[in-house]
Amino acid sequence: MTISAIFLTNFVVFLVFLNGSDGNIGNCDLSTPPPSWLSTNATGILDWATAGQPTNGSNFCVQGSHDDHTFHVAYHIDLGGIDTGEEVKKYVDHDYRLGSSQNGCVNNNTRIVYCFALCLNDTLQNMVIESALKSNQVSFVAQDIQKTTQLDWAITVMQVDYNDPNTHLNASAFLVADAYCSVYIGIKPKLGFDYLYEIQLGKILKD
Incomplete structure (x- = not known):
C-alpha cells in the first residue's frame, strides 16, 4: 500500500511531541x-541511521x-545559555488522521506527500528535505545531511x-533555530515504493 492510499483510507499515524521523562537510553542518563534533554521513543521503525556525532x-x-x-534516541541539547523553561519547548499531541496530502514545509516538491517540521531555520529545513528526497536509504540520507x-x-x-x-512516535522538541530541527516527511519517488522518514538534528553538549 502506498502512502497516498493510506491517506485516502484515513490511516492514523501517531506523532506525539511531549516532554522527555527521566530515565536512561544507552549511556545517556x-x-x-x-535539563535540556530531548528524547524519542518509537514503534514501527523499520530502520535508522545516525551521523554527525x-x-x-x-x-x-x-x-x-x-526485530521489534x-x-x-536521546540528545543532550546545547542551548547556548538559553533558558530551558517552557517557552522554548514544544508540546504537541497529534493523532494524524491523514485524509489527504498535506505539506506544511518550506519545500514544495511534488514528490512530497506529507511534511511536518519543527525547524525554525528555513534554510536548514530545506536542506534536510532535499537530502530526504535523494534516497530511500536512511544511511545515505543521514550522511548527506551532514555533508550538505x-x-x-x-x-x-x-x-x-x-x-x-501500531506505528507511534513519542518525542520532545526545542523551538530553537540554532539548536534543533526535525522533519517528518512522506515521499513518493519517481521509481520504487513510497517512504516515510522522521529526521532529527540536534546541537548536543560535548562529552
Missing part, C-alpha cells in the same frame, strides 16, 4: 543536568530493535512503517 558517549545515545521495530549542512550536530534518520497501525 536523562536526569543529568542541565558518535552514539557511544553520554550526550547522544540510541537503542533499537529491528522499536527505537529510542556541514554541521557537527547529532543527526538521526528513522524510516517509519506507514503500513503498521
Whole structure:
C-alpha cells in the first residue's frame, strides 16, 4: 500500500511531541543536568541511521530493535545559555488522521506527500528535505545531511512503517533555530515504493 492510499483510507499515524521523562537510553542518563534533554521513543521503525556525532558517549545515545521495530534516541541539547523553561519547548499531541496530502514545509516538491517540521531555520529545513528526497536509504540520507549542512550536530534518520497501525512516535522538541530541527516527511519517488522518514538534528553538549 502506498502512502497516498493510506491517506485516502484515513490511516492514523501517531506523532506525539511531549516532554522527555527521566530515565536512561544507552549511556545517556536523562536526569543529568542541565535539563535540556530531548528524547524519542518509537514503534514501527523499520530502520535508522545516525551521523554527525558518535552514539557511544553520554550526550547522544540510541537503542533499537529491528526485530521489534522499536527505537529510542536521546540528545543532550546545547542551548547556548538559553533558558530551558517552557517557552522554548514544544508540546504537541497529534493523532494524524491523514485524509489527504498535506505539506506544511518550506519545500514544495511534488514528490512530497506529507511534511511536518519543527525547524525554525528555513534554510536548514530545506536542506534536510532535499537530502530526504535523494534516497530511500536512511544511511545515505543521514550522511548527506551532514555533508550538505556541514554541521557537527547529532543527526538521526528513522524510516517509519506507514503500513503498521501500531506505528507511534513519542518525542520532545526545542523551538530553537540554532539548536534543533526535525522533519517528518512522506515521499513518493519517481521509481520504487513510497517512504516515510522522521529526521532529527540536534546541537548536543560535548562529552
